[in-house]
Structures are given as C-alpha cells and as structure tokens.
Amino acid sequence: MKISRVLAGAVLVALCGTACAPGASSDTTAAEPSGPVKKGAGDEKVTLKLVSTPESGAAVKSVIKAFEAKYPQVTIDYEDNNVDDYNKALNLSLASDQAPDIALLNSVGTTVKDGLVIDLSRYAEAYDWDKTYPSTQLNQWRVAKDGSTLGTGGLYAAPAGFSLVGVYYNKAKAAEAGITTPPATLEEFEAALAKAKKAGELPLQLGNQQGHASFPIQLIGQSADGAEAAARWTFGQKGATFDTPGNRTAADKLIAWKKKGYLPSGANGTDLQTAVDKFTKGQGVYFVDGNWDAEKIGDKLGKDAGFIAFPSPKATAIGTSVAYAISSKSRHADTAAFFLDFLHSPEASAAEFKAGFLPADLTAAKPQDGTVMKDIVAAWGRVNDDNGLVGFNNNATATMNDKLTATTQELLAGRTSTDGFVKAVQDEWSKTHG
Structure with missing residues (x-):
C-alpha cells in the first residue's frame, strides 16, 4: 500500500489568505453556468483538460x-x-486562455474570490453529494463570498480521497x-x-520540531467540544474562538503529560x-500521526502496528481531502461535473485507496486482514459514521502553522501556560478573521 509521505504537505492547504499568489479579477472570467444540470456524459465527443500534482496524480490518472x-x-x-x-501557478493558469477544465484545488482564498472556479452547489444537489459525503467533508470546500471563511456558502470542489x-x-x-x-x-x-x-515504556512518541504537538491538542479539544464546533474555528467563521473548555483541557493535558514523563x-x-523512525524501533506505545505514514509504520512493525481514531465516545479525526474544482472558463462544465461525481464511484475509490488515500466508498477499500491499513479503514468508517472529520487547525490562517509550532514548543518547554497558549493562538486567528 503506497502512502505518499508528501501527502501531508499536499493536502494541508485548505485555506489560503494573503500568502496566496494573486489571480485575475473576476471580470475576466466567464459567467457561472445556470439552468438545469445536464447529467451524464452525453453523446457529444468532449475533451477535458485536468491538472494535478504528481502526488495526487497517481490516483486520478487511474480514475481517468x-x-x-x-x-x-x-x-x-x-x-x-x-x-x-x-x-502559485494555478491562479495564473485558470485566468489564462489555456485554462484547464478541472484542477486540483489546494487553496481556496483568491481562487474563489477572483471567480476562477465555479460554484458546484447545483451539481451537488443534482448528484446528491450530501448523501455521499458527510457534511464535515463537503463543508471544507464551502467558501463564503469573502473568500476566507470556510464551511458556509458555495461549494467549490469535490473530494477525491x-x-x-x-x-x-x-x-x-x-x-x-x-x-x-x-x-x-x-x-x-x-x-x-x-x-x-x-x-x-515511553507512553507517547512525539516530534514537535515542526509543531506536530498541535495534533494531540486538536484531537483532545475537538473530542471534548464536538467536531462541528471545532470546525467553525478552523473554517474562520465569525464569532468562533479557540478559547474553549476542550482546547484548554488539551493544553493542560500536554503540560501534565510532559511533567509525568509521558x-x-x-x-x-x-x-x-x-x-x-523512533516509533517503528519500539520507542513509544502510542503515536499521533496521519495515514501518510502507514506504509512505513506497517512495514517496520508488521502485525504489531495498530491504529484507532482518537479515543472518544464519538469518533473524530483531523483530515482533509484531495479535491477538484471546475474552471470558470470551462465550456463543458456539465461533463466536468459528471467526472467529479465519478470520483466517489467504486472504480475511483479503489484507485484512491491504492494510492494511499481514504475513499468515500469504503466497500472499495480492501486492505489485508491483520494490517495497519485494516485498522485505519475501520477508524475512517467510524469517523464517517459520526460525521467527525475536522480540517487541520494549522490551516485556519496562512500564518497559523508557524504560530502553532512556536507556541506548542513554548508549552512543552514550560515557557508559556495554558492561558498564554490559548490567547496567542486566538490572537493569531483574529488577525485574519477578526
């Protein structure tokens, strides 16, 4: 089972603010399609252009x-x-005369705000995507008119793993x-x-040079506060706050675990x-990490490698999707939307799983018994059933990853308190979202 280790970086860009490359203004793009949706492929011969990255492309090429x-x-x-x-290049490509019909969408800020991709809401309704994907999965690609608030508004991409x-x-x-x-x-x-x-034994392995202590903090916090409440902050919705009982408990726990030698x-x-590497060599009973490292962990630990959703009566997890959007300049939006609907088909789901992504259709995920991927698929099923997927807190603003890295390091080093940590994170969020 090939799990790309670049997957983490490839999908951790759900929100983009001032750091995104500028696109063309909205008056250079075509009008949004309107009227009834023409479902299916039709009889006309159509050629669509699709752009993606090598990491995501392995799956989508098989889907194509x-x-x-x-x-x-x-x-x-x-x-x-x-x-x-x-x-950086996608916005310029979407604004050009050679714009693709379908594009992998890693960020939504200026791409949506400048009208470079279309609102897929009418297609989502026509194809019943709300019955295919839990709301927490589709909402990651809903964008308000301001281009920086997620979770509400139009739908601008369809998930593909x-x-x-x-x-x-x-x-x-x-x-x-x-x-x-x-x-x-x-x-x-x-x-x-x-x-x-x-x-x-070492209870919990952790590497925090790049701020990955934010993973257990987020999981503890959203387990206590609930996935939907936690997602409002990650999405940048007005009135949301990081100063919640769950996030305070999470910071308290991390401090306590450090003091206890966990x-x-x-x-x-x-x-x-x-x-x-340390975890696969037996240093640590538990380790909070993503499915992108499943191949390495499974290969090294074999039958001793296990995986669970974070311990909580209602399953919750951190994650996001590889997702594809339709260019505002596409002349074949209906056909392109039909391809996006195909992304959750059994054939597409099998290709996505083979490439290391978790598909919406779990019947296509057939891992071997006794493997860590079997456990991951079971955990994914629980998260889907409980509508518990929340995007990465690191993507709440363009600068949040740096802030979480610095503040979690201070927390572990004893240079800040729970009060200081929570305030610093919320202040950083407020710079973008008010």
Missing part, C-alpha cells in the same frame, strides 16, 4: 482511465504540475504493559499512558519523520 473506458466519448487530457510551483490523523499504537508494547484493549475515552487513554510509563524529553528538537 476507468472513466474513459466507461465513457469513450469523453477524453481527459491529464497534466502534471510540480507541487512546489502548483499553488482523504487524509486521516489518529493514533498509532504498538500492539506488542501495549500488551506487555497490561493494556489489553484500545482505549475508548480520554480517561482510558490516560490510564493506558500511565500503565505504559509504569512498565518502563512524552520524549527531546520532542521540540525532533521532526516528524525522526519520530516515526
């Missing part, structure tokens, strides 16, 4: 092949674009520590951490992949 086999009247010309240049952050665990180490069942609540998780410490002493100097 399956789509063209079923609908030979439609040809989809695929174009790779280097991920380092992709986000998801990432997921949860809790890996070493089954052998857990059993040796007397942990017989995976924890189901925060209280049970803390009890398991205590057992691991008493058994002489975390590695050098976490602030350890990057994510070094933490992954």
